Amino acid sequence: MTNHWIDIQNADCIMIIGSNAAENHPISFKWVSEAMARGAKLIHVDPRFTRTSSKADIYAPLRSGTDIAFIGGMIKYVLDDIADNPANYNMEYIIQYTNASFIVNQEFVFHDGLFGEVEDGKYTAASRGSWQYADTATPDTDPTLENPNCVFQLLKNHFSRYDIDTVCNITGTPKDVYREICRTYSATGQRGKAGTIMYAMGATQHTYGTQNIRAYGILQLLLGNMGVSGGGINALRGTSNVQGSTDMCLLSHILPGYLVAPVEGDADLEDYLRRARPSTITPQGLAGDTSANWWGNYKKYVVSLLKAWYGNAATQSNDFCFHYLPKRDPSLNYTHIGMIEAMGQGTIKGLWNWGQNPASGGPNSNGARAALANLDWLVAADIWMNETAEFWKRPGVAPADIKTEVFILPAACSYEKEGSITNSGRWAQWRYKAVEAPGEAMPDLEIMNLVMLKLKELYQADSRPLAKPVVELDWDYGSHITADAVAREINGYDSTGQLMASFGSLKDDGTTSSGNWLYCNMYTETDGNKAKKTDPVDTHPQQIGLYSNWAWCWPVNRRIIYNRASVDLDGVPWDSEHPVISYGQGKWQGDIADGGWPPINQAGNGAKYLPFIMKPEGVARLWGYGLAEGPVPEVYEPWESPLDENLMSGTKINPCSFIGTYRNQQGTPEQYPYVGTTYRCTEHWQTGIMTRNLPWLVELMPNMYVEMGEELAADKGIENGDMVTVSTARGEISAVAIVTKRFPPLTVGGKTIYHIGVIWHFGYSGMAKGDSGNILTPHVGDANTTIPEYKTFLCNIRRA
Amino acid sequence: MSKAVLCDANKCIGCRACQVACKQWNEMPGETTTNTGSYENPPKTTAYTLTKVHFSEADYDGKFHWVFTKIQCMHCEHPACAAACLVGAFQKTEEGPVLYDDHKCIGCRYCMVACPFGIPAYQWDDPTPWVRKCTFCADRQTGGLKPACVTACPSGALKFSERDALIAEAHQRIAAEPSKYVNHVYGEEEVGGTSWLYLSPVPFDMLGMPVVGSEAVTVNVERAMGAVPPVLVGVAALMSGIYWLVKRRQGSGGAVTPDDKERVGVPK
Amino acid sequence: MKINKRSIPVGTLILTTVVLIGLITMILRYINGLGATTNLSDGRAWGLWISFDLYCGVALAAGGFTLAGIVYIFRREKYHAVARPAILTAFLGYTLVILALLVDLGQPWYIWRFLFNWNIHSPMFEVSLCVMTYTIVLALEFSPVVFEALSKSDLPIIKRFKWQIPMRIIRAIQIPLVIAGIVLSTLHQSSLGSMLLMMPETLHTLWYTPILPILFLNSAIAVGPAMVMFESTLSSRVFGHRLSLDIFSGLGKMTAYILSVYLLLKIVDLLARGDLTLIFTAYPENLLWWGEMVIGAILPIVLFSMPSVRQSRTWLFWTATLVVVGLIFNRFNVSMLALGIRPDFTYFPYWMEFAVSAGLVADAMLVIWLANRLLPMGPGNKEGAITEAGSN
Numbered sequence A: 001m002t003n004h005w006i007d008i009q010n011a012d013c014i015m016i017i018g019s020n021a022a023e024n025h026p027i028s029f030k031w032v033s034e035a036m037a038r039g040a041k042l043i044h045v046d047p048r049f050t051r052t053s054s055k056a057d058i059y060a061p062l063r064s065g066t067d068i069a070f071i072g073g074m075i076k077y078v079l080d081d082i083a084d085n086p087a088n089y090n091m092e093y094i095i096q097y098t099n100a101s102f103i104v105n106q107e108f109v110f111h112d113g114l115f116g117e118v119e120d121g122k123y124t125a126a127s128r129g130s131w132q133y134a135d136t137a138t139p140d141t142d143p144t145l146e147n148p149n150c151v152f153q154l155l156k157n158h159f160s161r162y163d164i165d166t167v168c169n170i171t172g173t174p175k176d177v178y179r180e181i182c183r184t185y186s187a188t189g190q191r192g193k194a195g196t197i198m199y200a201m202g203a204t205q206h207t208y209g210t211q212n213i214r215a216y217g218i219l220q221l222l223l224g225n226m227g228v229s230g231g232g233i234n235a236l237r238g239t240s241n242v243q244g245s246t247d248m249c250l251l252s253h254i255l256p257g258y259l260v261a262p263v264e265g266d267a268d269l270e271d272y273l274r275r276a277r278p279s280t281i282t283p284q285g286l287a288g289d290t291s292a293n294w295w296g297n298y299k300k301y302v303v304s305l306l307k308a309w310y311g312n313a314a315t316q317s318n319d320f321c322f323h324y325l326p327k328r329d330p331s332l333n334y335t336h337i338g339m340i341e342a343m344g345q346g347t348i349k350g351l352w353n354w355g356q357n358p359a360s361g362g363p364n365s366n367g368a369r370a371a372l373a374n375l376d377w378l379v380a381a382d383i384w385m386n387e388t389a390e391f392w393k394r395p396g397v398a399p400a401d402i403k404t405e406v407f408i409l410p411a412a413c414s415y416e417k418e419g420s421i422t423n424s425g426r427w428a429q430w431r432y433k434a435v436e437a438p439g440e441a442m443p444d445l446e447i448m449n450l451v452m453l454k455l456k457e458l459y460q461a462d463s464r465p466l467a468k469p470v471v472e473l474d475w476d477y478g479s480h481i482t483a484d485a486v487a488r489e490i491n492g493y494d495s496t497g498q499l500m501a502s503f504g505s506l507k508d509d510g511t512t513s514s515g516n517w518l519y520c521n522m523y524t525e526t527d528g529n530k531a532k533k534t535d536p537v538d539t540h541p542q543q544i545g546l547y548s549n550w551a552w553c554w555p556v557n558r559r560i561i562y563n564r565a566s567v568d569l570d571g572v573p574w575d576s577e578h579p580v581i582s583y584g585q586g587k588w589q590g591d592i593a594d595g596g597w598p599p600i601n602q603a604g605n606g607a608k609y610l611p612f613i614m615k616p617e618g619v620a621r622l623w624g625y626g627l628a629e630g631p632v633p634e635v636y637e638p639w640e641s642p643l644d645e646n647l648m649s650g651t652k653i654n655p656c657s658f659i660g661t662y663r664n665q666q667g668t669p670e671q672y673p674y675v676g677t678t679y680r681c682t683e684h685w686q687t688g689i690m691t692r693n694l695p696w697l698v699e700l701m702p703n704m705y706v707e708m709g710e711e712l713a714a715d716k717g718i719e720n721g722d723m724v725t726v727s728t729a730r731g732e733i734s735a736v737a738i739v740t741k742r743f744p745p746l747t748v749g750g751k752t753i754y755h756i757g758v759i760w761h762f763g764y765s766g767m768a769k770g771d772s773g774n775i776l777t778p779h780v781g782d783a784n785t786t787i788p789e790y791k792t793f794l795c796n797i798r799r800a
Numbered sequence B: 001m002s003k004a005v006l007c008d009a010n011k012c013i014g015c016r017a018c019q020v021a022c023k024q025w026n027e028m029p030g031e032t033t034t035n036t037g038s039y040e041n042p043p044k045t046t047a048y049t050l051t052k053v054h055f056s057e058a059d060y061d062g063k064f065h066w067v068f069t070k071i072q073c074m075h076c077e078h079p080a081c082a083a084a085c086l087v088g089a090f091q092k093t094e095e096g097p098v099l100y101d102d103h104k105c106i107g108c109r110y111c112m113v114a115c116p117f118g119i120p121a122y123q124w125d126d127p128t129p130w131v132r133k134c135t136f137c138a139d140r141q142t143g144g145l146k147p148a149c150v151t152a153c154p155s156g157a158l159k160f161s162e163r164d165a166l167i168a169e170a171h172q173r174i175a176a177e178p179s180k181y182v183n184h185v186y187g188e189e190e191v192g193g194t195s196w197l198y199l200s201p202v203p204f205d206m207l208g209m210p211v212v213g214s215e216a217v218t219v220n221v222e223r224a225m226g227a228v229p230p231v232l233v234g235v236a237a238l239m240s241g242i243y244w245l246v247k248r249r250q251g252s253g254g255a256v257t258p259d260d261k262e263r264v265g266v267p268k
Numbered sequence C: 001m002k003i004n005k006r007s008i009p010v011g012t013l014i015l016t017t018v019v020l021i022g023l024i025t026m027i028l029r030y031i032n033g034l035g036a037t038t039n040l041s042d043g044r045a046w047g048l049w050i051s052f053d054l055y056c057g058v059a060l061a062a063g064g065f066t067l068a069g070i071v072y073i074f075r076r077e078k079y080h081a082v083a084r085p086a087i088l089t090a091f092l093g094y095t096l097v098i099l100a101l102l103v104d105l106g107q108p109w110y111i112w113r114f115l116f117n118w119n120i121h122s123p124m125f126e127v128s129l130c131v132m133t134y135t136i137v138l139a140l141e142f143s144p145v146v147f148e149a150l151s152k153s154d155l156p157i158i159k160r161f162k163w164q165i166p167m168r169i170i171r172a173i174q175i176p177l178v179i180a181g182i183v184l185s186t187l188h189q190s191s192l193g194s195m196l197l198m199m200p201e202t203l204h205t206l207w208y209t210p211i212l213p214i215l216f217l218n219s220a221i222a223v224g225p226a227m228v229m230f231e232s233t234l235s236s237r238v239f240g241h242r243l244s245l246d247i248f249s250g251l252g253k254m255t256a257y258i259l260s261v262y263l264l265l266k267i268v269d270l271l272a273r274g275d276l277t278l279i280f281t282a283y284p285e286n287l288l289w290w291g292e293m294v295i296g297a298i299l300p301i302v303l304f305s306m307p308s309v310r311q312s313r314t315w316l317f318w319t320a321t322l323v324v325v326g327l328i329f330n331r332f333n334v335s336m337l338a339l340g341i342r343p344d345f346t347y348f349p350y351w352m353e354f355a356v357s358a359g360l361v362a363d364a365m366l367v368i369w370l371a372n373r374l375l376p377m378g379p380g381n382k383e384g385a386i387t388e389a390g391s392n
């Protein structure tokens, strides 16, 4: 989230797209309700009429997988409307705070759905180069936005094809509803008005998921909705601490604090930094003349991290032990799908499965379960015996045939241990232990500590170089590790052992340490552990609901990031009712400003800092040239599409998407005529192992079910409550049919398209059992993140 | 001053946190259920499920609606259950809750038949059964807490406050957004008023809420029971009078007296 | 006294079997609870036992107070012959109602609680108190018969007691007792109707009216004589002592008058409430309404008004039967068939419910049979006996 949960209350319009917030983030609705009580409009866009839709002022159905068309059409609407009614938009914001005016490389071409040339699923270096600014270090701008090669004109050109007829022909959305949404949402383009977008997996779990989010970015920037209160792009993060775990580098491509992971080509620290650290870009001709390029501090953060990890062993002379870090092979995919494929192909031999359930949580469960059997060993550290831990005795297999040796490490659950969680709004909150863990169960941290101590002991005797990263690791927690000790270490120390006050004072000379620069400031000598703060008083002058003394939020307790974009060039808030920050008497008031420098027009002779400090060019990107499949979103069909062709171009699917090869059959519309999609329900959690064991929740949702419209059910002779079999090229499941008005057919490209909605909360372990929806899903992933395309595939259905 | 809860179906997201919170606070077991083609379960309130959320799909006013209504005891101002119960096991308290007392009940189930909302439920599976229904968390209220369901509600659909204040607020909400609400506060008048009040975007009968009159269901009973003492005295007097008159008119001649040995039917 | 000797063992054997099955079922009900032994549910918390055993039981026992009133207050000597059996039937009826309640109550062992926790506003409380007191009154009213029988006993221990003393006491308070009986009956017969006043939303408009208590009382008064006719005819078949036709035709005429008032009340009430058209439109409830009205009121009024009917024992018997059936129909309508069931529930009594009710009725029949064998039940009226013989 760029903003945070409570700030949703300040929105004038809320568009929930690609999320079922009411069902999956019920608490978010406290603030959605609050906003609505203050007059906000709620829009929900989802293939299915959900509990979220039931609360919406406007609900629009769309065919699963067509969000780019949907948002693209809205972008076109706004661009057209800007031409007609510029007074309704914040042109100063668009021109001064985004790269709308930037001149792009003349070489840029877009033809038939492609932004250049693709080889082996990747755009060529030349093509990628053509997406850049014409001058990559000091790009020219045209603040009149008239230069045909400026971003604004390129956008107009690109989205000119996204007219309402074409869009609705692709999405299946009724045109009148679509127009109403365009009208309603674009009204937040007014100065002082804010619209927010709430999204989650409906948006991301596509082969072009990242581009869906890019599209939101473009829309929000055109409407001046970034950085302001009640605006922003708000990813409703999934598990309670998924924000925290990504901050701490749960994902394979990063180090803590979103530092990029080293790859095999990085010869040394400087080489790595050359690749990873963005160079400052200084645009010419804007009111602001200086880009803070905060990532210029990269080295301080990496070195402090290495100091936290390797302590005294890390010195200037040995590159601060940079070489102890594992290096990725750039040709391999290290994400979930890639890992399961490697297990299936026999390259990965052992799996430490820590609080995860890939036997039913990942896509293509039949494949994943088979892949587990290829392992020599599997360690399952979990609070329940889940499908993964029990994969060897699942129905239909003979345990004797499975050679994998399985170890179970019982873990303490969240109420049985202390530590912090970081919520979607980036708030780190301290949680205390409520009860003792039963039996031999231990907090994960303790398990980790014991394992590490043992590893160190084992490697101590090993003289090979590979032992060094383990032996020299600064791991001094004793036999009883505490979350407090880890929290301090994450914050970091100076050379005297004092806690660092903030990342502003981290150094690249080895005199400071910090386990995660983003969290540097959470635990200080003056304030102690700020995640423990619970002061319910909102100290913001206009009480916009920041509650800055409740918990602590990264970075440096800044509650709304990019907040310099919430004020005009003089530092006066666009929105006087909900100002995030404002400048007066030489200082900023309100939230922690994104950099303490004065506003552009108040800088006098000093540097005039551009507002988006994390971007090398200092402004936000309408033109996002860093992604794998092009600088602007373009419509593609899902890997399994009910259509024969892309209705927008000759390029059917995202040319850069990841397509698995292990047990990954592709279905055709002839065999599998219906669009399948998977999602959650309020009553169950993920693979269900945590909820299917709780009688109160099993009572609420006792069985595996699928949802379908009345028309399709009538066609198939299926009655509400019947048992049905849903099949894809990869497997089939049985489930109870919920036949409902909430899933009507859509007309797409002249065809009638039916959806079948599948939950994925069931499995063969636990108290209430059933088939997992993931038996149906394919092993394909997004071009940038490899997030699986859980949300759209082809399936068939019959009465069981 | 009596407490009430306002349930705004325009805010309820059907998450059923209230349903689970109620089970948790009241230490009720999970029931064995099956999915029969809806999100709703258990299908009905029972002695082990004191509240449940009802899901209604309705076309109204040119719009498709999916409306969620939390069902539990309405805590009537003039509760039929309390008027019915021969031992006074049900009592309407001044604070709002209608409470039930195991220590009085004999299990006649008149309360169940009498309740216009079909609320009191019985422990049919138990050889020593009691009646169960929502307690309005009176135990929590005495401790200064809100009802468990209200505390759990994430969306603000349930609001706990003084009844008068809530009725005023309900009308304000309707007035503020007349297109979103039907102009009716269910429970304000129903059966003489209830402590649980409802707002809805569609007419209440579309939600399966009983269509009941505004008169307390107890008025006719109260009237009838008020007639008991006069009837008692009246009938006794009338019968004595008739006896006296008839006896006098018949004189001693043809009179039959019960103590006439011959006449009381001693077989010969 | 002619007794069909062969019919008794067969009859009693059947009755005894039914009683035994009922007894075993009752035991099962106590062990396993109501859920396992009935089809009752939250949607239908009252079933066969309440409709039949309580609602019909109490009304059908109304013969006790009507006949007592006719004989002792209005001093219609003619009906004296049926007073005793009527009182016995009433007594048994109430005993059975109490027994049935002990089965139906969820916690019968706590039945005493109602004596200590009074809700004087509950019609159910009033019914309970009246039923309890009235049963005692009936027992007292009937006790002289027992004392008489005992005083004639040959057993020395029994003989030694002076039975005349209690007999005399009872006789001294007989009129107050009868008046008490009438008052109590008036109250609880009507209060059974008041109980349903609580259900304006669930009881169908065709039946729900503020005057339900009056209608209940009225119909109970009407069914009293009819029940006496019905039951005496049957017992005379079994035990041979026949009653004078005069009594029957008199009772028939009386019933016709009472039922006419009832019919009038029903129509005027519907008219006054503006719901009369419902009897044509409220399908299918209107069929139930017509059923009970035709069988229980209209036909009997017509038939009882016909002199030819009043001269035929058979016609009188069958017409009385109509009244009884009509009343049962009515009580089932108000307490079950026309009373809204909660949505998505259905109810049809489980066999065990039938078994218990049948067992209780069989109980009563056995007791009546025993009473007729052991107690001085026959008509104490010489003329009656003669007329009987004469008309044979």
Ligand SMILES: Nc1nc2c(c(=O)[nH]1)N[C@H]1C(S)=C(S)[C@@H](COP(=O)(O)OP(=O)(O)OC[C@H]3O[C@@H](n4cnc5c(=O)[nH]c(N)nc54)[C@H](O)[C@@H]3O)O[C@H]1N2
Binding pocket: A017, A018, A019, A020, A021, A023, A024, A025, A045, A046, A047, A048, A050, A063, A064, A065, A066, A067, A199, A200, A201, A202, A203, A236, A237, A238, A239, A677, A678, A679, A680, A681, A682, A683, A684, A685, A686, A687, A791, A792
């Ligand atoms: N109760 C509950 N809450 C949860 C979870 C849970 O398992 N149970 N999981 C948590 C986790 S880890 C996560 S990541 C979040 C996920 O939160 P959400 O993203 O809200 O979860 P989903 O239900 O997977 O998907 C949301 C919606 O996307 C819709 N959808 C499908 N295809 C498309 C499409 O192409 N476009 C659009 N616009 N919508 C589409 C589906 O119909 C569905 O309603 O929820 C979190 N919260």
Ligand SMILES: Nc1nc2c(c(=O)[nH]1)N[C@H]1C(S)=C(S)[C@@H](COP(=O)(O)OP(=O)(O)OC[C@H]3O[C@@H](n4cnc5c(=O)[nH]c(N)nc54)[C@H](O)[C@@H]3O)O[C@H]1N2
Binding pocket: A201, A205, A238, A239, A354, A355, A356, A357, A358, A361, A362, A363, A381, A382, A383, A384, A386, A411, A412, A413, A414, A444, A678, A679, A680, A685, A686, A687, A688, A689, A690, A760, A773, A774, A777, A790
């Ligand atoms: N078809 C389909 N599949 C999906 C998705 C979808 O939308 N559709 N969504 C995807 C998303 S967004 C997500 S996040 C994943 C989630 O997929 P998983 O993470 O695999 O699913 P969970 O069921 O959350 O598994 C978490 C495990 O952690 C255990 N656990 C809980 N607490 C603790 C603890 O404190 N310590 C330890 N050691 N273990 C603990 C639980 O018992 C459980 O076994 O699923 C993905 N899969």
Ligand code: SF4
Binding pocket: A024, A025, A026, A027, A028, A240
């Ligand atoms: S489940 Fe937990 S994290 Fe999710 S909305 Fe409810 S309280 Fe918040």
Ligand code: SF4
Binding pocket: B073, B074, B075, B076, B079, B080, B081, B082, B098, B114, B115, B116, B117, B118, B119, B120, B133
């Ligand atoms: S709803 Fe029913 S149980 Fe609740 S107070 Fe009213 S009459 Fe009593």
Ligand code: SF4
Binding pocket: B084, B085, B086, B087, B088, B089, B090, B104, B105, B106, B107, B108, B109, B110, B111, B112, B131
């Ligand atoms: S079942 Fe209990 S609470 Fe209900 S009316 Fe009877 S005695 Fe009263």
Ligand code: SF4
Binding pocket: B021, B022, B023, B025, B026, B050, B051, B072, B133, B134, B135, B136, B137, B147, B148, B149, B150
């Ligand atoms: S008030 Fe208490 S008892 Fe009633 S529904 Fe809410 S939680 Fe349950």
Ligand code: SF4
Binding pocket: B011, B012, B013, B014, B015, B016, B017, B018, B019, B053, B068, B070, B149, B152, B153, B154, B155, B156, B157, B158
């Ligand atoms: S907790 Fe609140 S929002 Fe959720 S179902 Fe209950 S009343 Fe509705």
Ligand SMILES: [Mo]
Binding pocket: A237, A238, A239, A242
């Ligand atoms: Mo997630």
